[in-house]
Amino acid sequence: MSQQDKVRPGKVQLTRDDFTSKSEPRWCPGCGDYAILAQMKKILPDMGIPRENIIFVSGIGCSSRFPYYMNTYGVHSIHGRAPTIATGIKLANPDLKVFVITGDGDGLSIGGNHFIHLCRRNVDITVILFNNRIYGLTKGQYSPTSLKGQITKSSPYGSLENPFNPILMALASGATFVARTIDRNPKHMIEVFKRAAMHKGTAFVEVYQNCVIFNDGAFADLTKPDTKSERALYMEQGKPYVFGNNRDKSLRWSSNHFEVVPYDENNPDKELMVHDEHSLNPTLEFGLASLSDDPNFPTPLGIFRDVAVDTYEGLLLKQIEFVKQKKGEGDLEKLFHSGNTFYIENK
Amino acid sequence: MSQQDKVRPGKVQLTRDDFTSKSEPRWCPGCGDYAILAQMKKILPDMGIPRENIIFVSGIGCSSRFPYYMNTYGVHSIHGRAPTIATGIKLANPDLKVFVITGDGDGLSIGGNHFIHLCRRNVDITVILFNNRIYGLTKGQYSPTSLKGQITKSSPYGSLENPFNPILMALASGATFVARTIDRNPKHMIEVFKRAAMHKGTAFVEVYQNCVIFNDGAFADLTKPDTKSERALYMEQGKPYVFGNNRDKSLRWSSNHFEVVPYDENNPDKELMVHDEHSLNPTLEFGLASLSDDPNFPTPLGIFRDVAVDTYEGLLLKQIEFVKQKKGEGDLEKLFHSGNTFYIENK
């Protein structure tokens, strides 16, 4: 008898503590990872998913220790490969709610290929990428999201590389849910996490995360009281892109680029573009995401894209059903005796 | 004395035949690869690059046999890894003209990560990707560019996967030259190859290539006389996007998507958008490329993007110069005697 047959205990409302494992987090004091862990624990009780059906899969990195701290099933796998394991898990048991936890090195350097193929296939998996723009666990080398010129242990004279923008990669490879949030804004993170976790298909969330030890303050502009309103743009569905200290600026698409235009809350320009997460073609979202880190524009945060597309495992199950209907349920007897068979008789 | 010191023979005008190696091509009769080989041999004599400074690096696949057929230096490496070898070659000797030859499987399946990182770094390498939407050499499995539903050896009931659009991947990862051409249009291919080869930085060319054995006719619509004018859109710098049997259609960007509009050659709409390869932000190019394979739009061919950005090896050489100026030319004596030194005296 398999375990699966065991009687399920009566459904009870879970709390944040139900998701806290016995292992104490081993991150540096002050690390942004703590905030992400806390928000994840907050959203899970209300998702209506039995705890035993939740699984966190990670690679290697400071961030990838995450599964140990969740009182759910978990796999702390090898560097960059979490999406592959997660895919196998989801295809084998589509009832499970599968999260991938990764870092900018884990997910975009060594694991970049698995990441884009996961997005392309649209397997129903929620990917949370902790982007601290540094390799934390290996003590401070530049990562594929480090800024050009950044001085690190492996670039004592400055990095020569152009950074990836993870949002662009996700959009180009076809992820059906794409979002960005930041460790210092727990409320926003909760909203984004909830939406991502509920999405059917590959959901990608980039979390800007502060590494206090090796890259402190990398995203400070987006949260410091004096700069955040100018530097961070929170996108809202159906609303214009408003930002600025006095909410007095907005964005407009002008022939082939975005430009900043004045905005008057009380008298909004009716022609002003508004945000549409559900647009099937993500061209404008691509343009928006390209503004990140551009000193002339604010960095967008929030949900870039959320569209409904068949999931890979959904199609697989459908195909199985289809073949069963066409050929009948598989049967070993039939299998053995098909092909080129012949008899040798007793003489 | 190193080889490099050998006297160079007087410069002579090379011909196509100078680039033909002794090995006879081993592709199937009718394979699109032959046309690509022929055009490459045509452009090289006029590039002004000594033959010994040219090197072709490939992975594994039918397409990856290419280097054997060029009478230049060549590396037929392992599956998916050509960009890594090419990067090492270029960084070690920036005087060489380095080509990468790859396939849709080689470059986007197993080699997808190296491909996007190469684009990101902008190493001065010309990448030619033979896209036949199939694994040729291993006899016909679907590839990451195969269409959803395609029946192949490994998808007898139809593939469940959404294809990559290689142009989108190149744009998202920052390639500074991005183009597409097709095996059956040698003239166009020559133009594109020339421009790609002359570009400083990572140049990416997708070549639609017909595999007569396992995926015959995959791009036939784009070259058949009765369909090509409607289905193929040849982009031209500074010109509107004109197509149609009577050159009577064009494209327009309308708030968040492209739409097809009528076009009158004699009386062109002055407001009509024109193609700009040099636009720094590739948002509209992303949108254009997304139209590929959409039954409501033509598939764009030509140069999507061509912008000038510092190359990786250029920055590296600059950094070396900078450090030499700051610290002086490296000297073993100095190296040995730096750090924590102390004397032990004779007693």
Next chain:
Amino acid sequence: MEKKESKTLERVTIRFAGDSGDGMQLTGMRFTNTTALEGHELVTLPDYPAEIRAPAGTLFGVSGFQIQISSSEIHTPGDQPDVLVAMNPAALKVNLKLVSDNGILIINSDAFQGRNLALAGYETNPLEDDSLKRYQVFAVPITTLTRRALEGVKLSVKEKDRSKNFFALGMTFWLFTHPLEPTIEWIKEKFKNRPELVEANIKALNAGYNYALSTELFSTTYRVDKAKKAPGKYRNVTGNEALSIGFITAAKKAHKELFLGSYPITPASEILHELSKYRNYDVKTFQAEDEIAGIGAAIGASYAGALGITTTSGPGVALKSEFLGFAVMAELPLVVTNVQRGGPSTGLPTKTEQADLLQALYGRNGEAPMPIIAAKSPADCFSAALEASKIALMFSTPVFLLTDGYIANGSEPWLIPDVDSIPEIEVHYATDPDTFMPYKRDPKTLARMIALPGTPGFEHHIGGLEKDDTGDVAYDPDNHDRMVRLRAEKIERINQYVDQPEINGDPEGELLLISWGSTYGTVFTAIEEIRKRGKKVSWYHLRWIYPFPLSLEKYIHNFKNVLVPEINLGQLVKVIRDRYLVDAKGFNRVRGLPLNTHELVEAIENILQK
């Protein structure tokens, strides 16, 4: 004209050879099929080039298919063809040196001219000089005769020429008194949507047969008697097919879904192709972006409750090796099939070799023991897959299954087993959440406790860092030493649950042969030959290479000589020398081909004569 007679042979070897585009693999398969239906013993060896369709007429574009048929037990496709069908000069050039003295050459004389001769490197036409006088040459204008036979069929000349392999097949059917019907049926089914091809191919087949009959081309026809093998229903299978059936069977017998994570690579791709047909058997195949993702997905599926497997060849194993270490550490069931091919690196991708054994044993960082089982023949791939899966599930461990290009593509009759006679595979799950610890072990097998995601109360973590019994990460030095030894000890215990090979022959004597994997057939035949000559030799063939079987211990010191034949530079022989400190010697050929029986017989004779 000589008088026609019919000879009965015990065994005969036929080789079809032509351009890659000439359809030689198909011709060989049709010949094989009829032979199987006739009830003969048979072993086949396809031998095709790495190119899909190399330019016509070149030496490297030659594609071959060899089959040995016999009325008694055989295990090799034969060393030397007795009959060679050569569709062009290149095919003759490449294969002639293999043909036995006085062998039959059936040659398409139409192809022996001009550029074709030059491409094959012939300066004069071998049909016109003396070079073939050691053989019985039958030069037939096959192209011309085929075209003539197809007059009136609505096909272009180019298309008609594609039928010429059926003409050649017809001739060989007559030569071996084989019936045409099974092939005619097959043609009708295969080309049912192209009636003109049905017509053309049947006409060509008949024409070839009739040509041989009516021209009395051959002075002799040959018969091979029905084989005297165990009565029952047989199915002709290639190794890759048998393997696929074995895995499906294992999953069903373990009440699990089968999950294959794989990336295409020669010569393993057919397993992916084959398994992807069986969606109605709850077989989930996943073509991954690379070998790493293939094994990663299989590991994930295995953790989630499926029978997770991955299939590849040498270079793919190299890529999987980091994940293999992870599977060892996480102690998850997994079967990794390596269909070995010529190496190193890309090597000779379409050729066979046994040179990945040490990679299977040691190709991972750290102390990462993995059991290794090897299949010995195409049909044996079925049981090897079944047994590998059973051990993987029972011991919660990744298992290596080694086959090679030769048995993967080669075929032989498989005695279809009774489905019910195959025992169920029991999988033990943890049952008590209160005492559950993921690294608590079954005291007998040392397998760790298994709990599937989705089961309430068993939430836990696995990972690649060293763990203590509770599953917590543990840096304690003594715990590490203990775990390293436990993982090794677990694999040793497999010996208590698998059959120990029996020695074949006397338990002591002059010479002991030790072999593994696909050399089984060659060694079998060589030993048969030696014994026919009245000499003694003993033989021990390994099924599990790790854990190393215990039964060898009893005998190995009783022999003056120990010889280990392998298609590598000597790999198993190292293990044997290390373990038993006996001066075992290797018999090694690394030619991308199965070992040659005659060479092995000679090597054995040399030892026995000393």
Next chain:
Amino acid sequence: MEKKESKTLERVTIRFAGDSGDGMQLTGMRFTNTTALEGHELVTLPDYPAEIRAPAGTLFGVSGFQIQISSSEIHTPGDQPDVLVAMNPAALKVNLKLVSDNGILIINSDAFQGRNLALAGYETNPLEDDSLKRYQVFAVPITTLTRRALEGVKLSVKEKDRSKNFFALGMTFWLFTHPLEPTIEWIKEKFKNRPELVEANIKALNAGYNYALSTELFSTTYRVDKAKKAPGKYRNVTGNEALSIGFITAAKKAHKELFLGSYPITPASEILHELSKYRNYDVKTFQAEDEIAGIGAAIGASYAGALGITTTSGPGVALKSEFLGFAVMAELPLVVTNVQRGGPSTGLPTKTEQADLLQALYGRNGEAPMPIIAAKSPADCFSAALEASKIALMFSTPVFLLTDGYIANGSEPWLIPDVDSIPEIEVHYATDPDTFMPYKRDPKTLARMIALPGTPGFEHHIGGLEKDDTGDVAYDPDNHDRMVRLRAEKIERINQYVDQPEINGDPEGELLLISWGSTYGTVFTAIEEIRKRGKKVSWYHLRWIYPFPLSLEKYIHNFKNVLVPEINLGQLVKVIRDRYLVDAKGFNRVRGLPLNTHELVEAIENILQK
């Protein structure tokens, strides 16, 4: 109060231990530095957790640094600390079991309270119960005293507390009669942009020293005499530093640029960090997207004319294995450094192990022989890197260089060689385009001909498919067999160009020890001890493991017992048994730590007493 005295010791071992945030590595390094400047022999062992900065007070967050100092030759950081500095309860808990009987414990008593005790798993305060009575305990309120010393300095309390390691360091300097000046100079330089930190740290250092002096805390101070080692200029180097210098030297001596393609991984990352500083030495470092790209770029650079190297640790080697096979096939020079760590899988990433030897030997598909050299100590990494590079270039082959976490992070004095005394490395290029064939070989070394891209007239192709001498792809069976054997033979010939190890001790006798790599130090010390006891034992330490040295042949059969100590489950011992058919036994501990000298001495005694 006891009378204060000063003892002279031959050797002593000190261990600093505290929270990851307590700066113990820095403290250890400063102590090391002063010790080196004082002219002592020393060997160090940093021992830090995998976490960057684990939560304060936990057991897994403890960071340690051990140093043995001596006036005579030593090769280990010592088995048992004679002095332990413990900054908190967890540090005491983790390290106490190591400390020698009657050893000195210097303890920060301020940290021994409340939550800290609980986190370390102490139920009662060990300073207040009897549990430490076997030791000399010096409980000092270091935190309080540091804060007091820094009164008036413009820093927050939190910042002031960061100086307490300098207080502890000051105490140990007094205890070992070490001068403070070098550290004061270092502090001034290091913190030159933060004057308040200069002030704080110097004050804390002085305060610690003065506290020990004026309270007459210790009844004894210790002196270690200057070492009697070869006179000359020394530099204290870690293994990773020495290795980096070795590679730069090799490149300069070969008139090539050095190209490193690498991906960060513990404990190899420092080589990347170190080499990236030397742009002015024409060192090109390339941080790749993964290990595969790292080696791929190094291979490309090597083909284009640089000295291509790649550096990693076990799991990274697994990923590189496909490319290693390619480098073997393409026959390109390349040095692959594996700084071994605890395995399998992610294993114990910050701990040491020797368990990747068989992976280095056999971890590739096909017959893919690669020479293997191992460094024996931190300073020896210099010569190992130089020699590995020389052989790679001379034989046009990839070479494995094995070190491990212990020697990579550990340090010892390196006698700085005379630059001019290091011979040039000659690289042979093909010179005649007319006779050039890429796989034509030098008749002596069997190295293939090298021609660099950019050289007119030598255009050619290399690749992973089997080739014949001309560089054309070749499927011919005999060519493959020949090439497989040639590639193996080439590696064997390296033996003619490298030193053969000498046996240490008698050429025959009761017991021969055979070792490789970082166990050198432990074996050295154990043998010294055994010989001190008047007993005989011989010793053979391998530098090249493949090709296996020839000089062992002469002796190995002259010993009753052969013992092979390794930090694995027995890997070299397999090779020795296979090769010589002698019943060599392993001494194996897989604890993530260097072998323990006492245990090894005991094991040797046991054999000698039998």
